[in-house]
Amino acid sequence: MASSAPSSARQVKLERECELRIEVGENSPLRLRLLSGTAEIFGTEIPPEIWLNFPPRLKFAIFTWHGATIEMDGGADTSDYVADETPMISYVNVHAVLEARRNRAKACSSGDSDSSQGPRVIVVGPTDSGKSTLSRMLLSWAAKQGWKPTFVDLDVGQGSITVPGCIAATPIEMPIDPVEGIPLEMPLVYFYGHITPSQLFCGLCSNNIELYKVLVKELAQTLERQFAGNAESRAAGMVINTMGWIEGVGYEEKLCSMLRDVLKSKPKVDVVKLQKSGGVVSRTPKYRQKSRGHRIREYFYGLANDLSPHSNVANFSDLSVYRIGGGPQAPRSALPIGAEPAADPTRVVAVNISQDLLHLVLAVSFAKEPEEIISSNVAGFIYITDVDVQRKKLTYLAPSAGEPPSRILILGTLAWLES
Numbered sequence: 001m002a003s004s005a006p007s008s009a010r011q012v013k014l015e016r017e018c019e020l021r022i023e024v025g026e027n028s029p030l031r032l033r034l035l036s037g038t039a040e041i042f043g044t045e046i047p048p049e050i051w052l053n054f055p056p057r058l059k060f061a062i063f064t065w066h067g068a069t070i071e072m073d074g075g076a077d078t079s080d081y082v083a084d085e086t087p088m089i090s091y092v093n094v095h096a097v098l099e100a101r102r103n104r105a106k107a108c109s110s111g112d113s114d115s116s117q118g119p120r121v122i123v124v125g126p127t128d129s130g131k132s133t134l135s136r137m138l139l140s141w142a143a144k145q146g147w148k149p150t151f152v153d154l155d156v157g158q159g160s161i162t163v164p165g166c167i168a169a170t171p172i173e174m175p176i177d178p179v180e181g182i183p184l185e186m187p188l189v190y191f192y193g194h195i196t197p198s199q200l201f202c203g204l205c206s207n208n209i210e211l212y213k214v215l216v217k218e219l220a221q222t223l224e225r226q227f228a229g230n231a232e233s234r235a236a237g238m239v240i241n242t243m244g245w246i247e248g249v250g251y252e253e254k255l256c257s258m259l260r261d262v263l264k265s266k267p268k269v270d271v272v273k274l275q276k277s278g279g280v281v282s283r284t285p286k287y288r289q290k291s292r293g294h295r296i297r298e299y300f301y302g303l304a305n306d307l308s309p310h311s312n313v314a315n316f317s318d319l320s321v322y323r324i325g326g327g328p329q330a331p332r333s334a335l336p337i338g339a340e341p342a343a344d345p346t347r348v349v350a351v352n353i354s355q356d357l358l359h360l361v362l363a364v365s366f367a368k369e370p371e372e373i374i375s376s377n378v379a380g381f382i383y384i385t386d387v388d389v390q391r392k393k394l395t396y397l398a399p400s401a402g403e404p405p406s407r408i409l410i411l412g413t414l415a416w417l418e419s
């Protein structure tokens with residue numbers, strides 16, 4: 001039964017095709033419920049009459065196709081306003097086209113591999129243009145209709161599937177929960193280790209874009225193998241979110257025509273230009289850094305502090321730590337005459353355990369041997385909380401007690417200060 005409204009609550013009436021844009025304040029969470037009509041948050045329908053809790057700092061919109069009344073309570077420093085102009089019609093039109101392609105693929109699922117392939121959508125654009133939000137909507141609308149599309153997140157900066165510094169994929173079986181986000185059941189995760197593709201690396205300026213490309217290829221091959229054996233997920237297709245890492249100012253405007261140009265030899269690829277929603281909130285570098293910290297915290301402790309990570313101690317000799325690329329370059333004297341020294345961006349280098357590891361987040365690889373590291377996905381992450389060089393002991397936080405699934409750890413530059 002619905003609980004009664006507290007005295008501090010207020011109601012907002014939304015006309016059809018309008019949205020209520022909300023930024024929950026820094027300090028107090030917000031509760032709200034749908035009193036009448038129908039409404040959704042980024043493609044996921046809100047259940048009627050149930051109070052939903054939103055944590056501080058969350059930015060989102062409640063959109064209604066046919067009209068709704070919302071009741072809000074708490075969140076003293078929350079800001080909100082109603083907008084009647086949104087690009088939602090064009091977004092749902094894209095969904096309708098994708099839906100038709102999924103149905104066509106399903107009907108051909110016993111036929112050749114090309115026609116049984118559902119739509120593969122890649123969302124590109126500058127930072128803060130609403131790419132993750134559009135990806136979410138397309139996935140949730142598809143899931144609502146019973147499909148299990150695959151979400152692929154190539155954005156190493158934010159980490160909507162797992163911690164930042166990774167590229168990952170996971171099937172979406174239900175509309176995405178507006179607060180909890182993407183379910184973390186069995187994601188396929190590759191650890192890149194940095195939050196941008198070009199990174200200052202251990203004092204060396206190393207461009208790791210090659211490693212990024214190699215990992216994207218590995219992820220693509222693994223997904224391709226999975227789709228080959230699963231007609232259902234093949235027909236449902238993929239939505240791929242990218243990072244806003246597009247070169248140069250002004251490129252933003254040119255992106256669409258540039259893509260059309262590059263892809264004109266591929267008749268099966270459609271380039272669709274969509275409008276950015278006026279509700280998308282720009283985030284400062286400081287805000288992004290903070291939200292990366294929150295993502296890492298959430299991995300270990302859960303969104304509502306509902307997980308109990310374990311502090312473990314291991315001998316240095318029980319673990320092998322590697323980093324990929326950026327290793328010391330071969331001295332000129334060791335190279336053939338005329339060859340220029342260059343750091344191999346995909347070379348796996350063993351790392352001595354030292355104080356330098358303190359406060360870093362390391363990935364636990366599924367690799368059995370160092371040679372397998374690049375082609376292996378990762379099982380999870382640990383966070384280094386103490387390095388005792390004298391006793392050769394390492395203390396780390398892990399999601400659970402006991403031995404990690406592998407002794408091979410990958411190091412990048414992903415750091416976190418637990419607060």
Ligand code: ATP
Nearest residue numbers: 059060061127128129130131132133244279280281
């Ligand atoms: P990045 O390049 O960092 O990955 P992005 O292009 O993926 O950014 P989003 O993450 O989709 O952008 O959106 C930026 C922020 O704006 C998010 O916090 C999102 O929840 C919020 N947002 C998006 N659309 C709306 C809207 N219509 N109303 C209110 N907030 C919104």
